[in-house]
Amino acid sequence: MLSIIMLRLQRLKVEYYVFLVMTLMSLIFTFIFGATQNQDYTPTILVVDEDNSDYSKKVFSELQDNNAFKYSISEYDDAVKKVQDDKAAAALVINKGLQENIENNQKPVLGIIKTKENIDTMTLENIISSITSKMVGNIRIASITADFINQEKNIDHNKIFNEAYNKAVETWKYKKPIEISSTRLVEGNGTGYDNLTHSIIGFALFFSMYTIVFAIGEILNEKKYNTWNRILVSPISKNAILGGNLIVSFLVGFVQVGILFIAGKYLFGLNLGSNLLGVIIVLIAFVFTITSMGLFLSGLVKTHSQLAALTPVILTSTSMLGGCMWPLDIVENKIILALSNITPQKWAIEGIESIAMYGKGINGVIIPTLVLLGMGLLFFSTGVKLVKSE
Amino acid sequence: MALLEVNNLKKYFKEVKAVDGISFKVERGEVFGLLGPNGAGKSTTISMISTLFKPNEGDIKYKNVSIIDNPSAIQQKLGVVPQEIALYPTLSGYENLKFWGHAYGLRGKELSNRIEEVSEIIGIKDRLKDKIEKYSGGMKRRINIGAALLHNPEILIMDEPTVGIDPQSRNHILDTVLELNKKGMTIIYTSHYMEEVEYLCTRVSIMDKGNIIASGTQEELLEIVKGKKKINLRFDKISDNLIDRINSIDYIENVDVHDDEIILTTQNGEDIFKDLIAKSSETENSILSIDIKKPNLEAVFLHLTGRALRD
Structure with a gap:
């Protein structure tokens, strides 16, 4: 040997x-x-607002509260080009009729422009789904509240609606429905x-x-x-x-x-x-x-x-x-x-x-x-x- | 007692009978030749003697001890020169010799001395520091032999050691073999070059298709074709018709075609020229040369198999 x-x-x-x-x-x-x-890399998502309504602005505002991506408003053609050139991870298209759909109790439809399916686009889909569900819920709550108060007292419906909506949003922000507290069970003193x-x-x-x-x-x-x-x-x-x-x-x-x-x-x-x-x-x-x-x-x-x-x-x-x-x-x-x-x-x-x-x-x-x-x-x-x- | 005794040795690779029941003895101090064409079973026989393969049947005894179940009985006494170059190309000649010497138990000063001696025997002392990959084919062959000599083996097995080398290196190798034998080393030499076996070997076994078809000293083997002539004929072109017509000459014993040459053995030489010229003119072939040779081991092989050794 x-x-x-x-x-x-x-x-x-x-x-x-x-x-x-x-x-x-x-x-x-x-x-x-x-x-x-190890890098702090944050992908960019372009937002094309074709509806340009109060509700589409609310969607954009909700998105900006999420730190997973950087969001910026863009025109449709510019968004397509940037996604194709890999200058943005994806683009979110808020189609015309968003507000109308929500007001008529119809499901709002949002589009995503992407060149490939990856972890970023999947995360974006989850975020949009979560935001829109929450937003539609808030709108329904605010609308029902405004209708109810409006029946009792003759107060401005829009004013009540906006106040109720903002309160609902505030509630989600500061009083989360579930608080998660965790305790790490380790025997050593690792980092x-x-x-x-x-x-x-x-x-x-x-x-x-x-x-x-x-x-x-x-x-x-x-x-x-x-x-x-x-x-x-x-x-x-x-x-x-x-x-x-x-x-x-x-x-x-x-x-x-x-x-x-x-x-x-x-x-x-x-x-x-x-x-x-x-x-x-x-x-x-x-x-x-x-x-x-x-x-x-x-x-x-x-x-x-x-x-x-x-x-x-x-x-x-x-x-x-x-x-x-x-x-x-x-x-x-x-x-x-x-x-x-x-x-x-x-x-x-x-x-x-x-x-x-x-x-x-x-x-x-x-x-x-x-x-x-x-x-x-x-x-x-x-x-x-x-x-x-x- | 023979130094090495092979009895009824058989080796099959699936359906192929590579060696089919051969027996022979190698005496101490002789150069024993295994002669035969490619695929005759020489290398398989050598592989079994060198303990690389186990036979399917039969026995090999070294000094009356079977090496089939006890390979270590012979390994230290054996030097094996394989047909292929078996060296490390990125190492130098010296480093290769050092490893093979070490593998056979040589150490320190003894190993250095033997490398010195062997490199002189194989005539490669000046190039020992060069990497093997930079050697010529002939030099690789020489160092391939040197690696088998370091431990001064009692038996040296050489399997076609001159394949593909220049005449100068070939002559050097053949002279080295004779020199080693003079010093008392027993050598088993396989080749399909008849002239090498004739030059080196005292006794020869001729192999064909896994069998030994003849054995003995060169004189004993030549007795088989005593009185016969071996004739090499060259024509401008060789046709099947020409071969058939030569075959029809009743006293011609064997006809074998090799490239542009027809080799035949015959007992009768008196009318041969006349008959051959007649047959060639019948087929409109022209004879370019007729070479009548003294019977040699190739004639023995042709006589026994009907084929030339080169086939």
Whole structure:
């Protein structure tokens, strides 16, 4: 096994630039994604008011109370052009007849101009639906109140209506029907969820997986160079070949994750919490699992090119499922959440974040570590069988 | 007791009988040749002797100990030169030799000394620091051989070691083989180049389609075609009609066509020119050259299989 380890280190010394480029690229991408995740970006929504009525003005006024977007009034043609040019996330068209529809107890119709369906347009639809429902409700309340008072006393109907409407709006503003009070149940003294910390951890794990899988995939290059068979007829056993390759791939992966985390600390202010040992334990388990996964993938394919084609598909999809790109807390789909449990990334992130964000101790990493080791052993035993059977 | 003994060895790949029950012995200190065309089963046989494949049937004994269940009995004693270049292209010649020496248990000063000695034997000392990917084909072949010599093996197996190289490197390799053999190394040499086997080997087994069709010393093998002549004919063009007519000459034993050449064996040489000229003029083919050769191992193969060795 020593011969194989020395050989791999020798080759690493000669081909060091591959490791260097991979690490550098990981750092750059982690920086790009981490920086964009941390920006206070607010998309712009253009509002085309074709009705130009009191009610359309009320809609615009209600929209401006919502901080999710920046709103500005625009002409229809200008709005279409800006949405097409990606200068605005979408445009809201208040069609002519809004006031008439509301007054006649008909459903008001609002249009949205968008080039694609995304999280912004979906959020906008929800906001509009909520605002219009609330507004129509307020108008009905004000109208009924004004009608009632008007029947009793001969007072100006419009004045009563406006006062009643404003009171209804005020009530929604300051006396919310439900008050939510929350208490966080954490055992440690963490700072709580932080998007930048999550991005750095997620992307560091995501990019390091490529290095690890391609490092163990060197076994396939042994076959390409015909050295695999030559080693097999030497006194070095198959187990020693696999063992040597696994050890070096593990070390390479661990060093790279280490570099990315250290760079995260000094370049982006990543705070890994006070329990560094716990983080290291999770990282060791994670790198072991991904090394074994790389062995498994190397056993599935015949050549290094096939591995290069398969790896991005597997790693990107499992990283998306496992929460490397975004926190799993925002995912509501139960199938996706269930699937995330079979990805190593989910458990590694959960373990590291339990320390870095929520200040947990070693107890917080026991289950993630055990799950990772279980997955690693499964990949390892299957991978060894596949590689040996060739 | 033979150094290596192969008994009724069989290896099947699904339906293909790559090796179909062959037996032979290799004596200490000899250069034993396995001669046969591509696909005859030579490399599969070598792979089984070098413990890469397990046979479906049969046994291989090294010093009377079976290596099928106990491969480690022979691995340290064996040097294997594979048919393909099996080296790390991004490492230098020195780094490659260092790794292969280390793999066979050499360390420290002993390893450095052996790298020095072997690089001299293979004549590549000046280029040891260069990366393999910068070597010529012949130099790669030489270092491919060198990697198998570092641990000074008792048996050296060479599987078609001269494929695709220049004549100068080829001659160097052949002389190296003879030199190693003179120093006492037992060598198993496979090739489909008849002249290499004739030049190097004391005993030869001729393989075809997974079987050994003849075995013995070169003299014993040539006895098979004693009195026969091997004639190489070149025509301006070769037609099926011409081949049929040559085949119809009753004393011609084998006719084999290879590119623009017809190779035949015959017992009778007296009327051959007259008959061949007659047959060619019947078909309006012109003879460009007639080359009568002393019977050699290729003639033996042609006689036994009806095909030239190059097919």
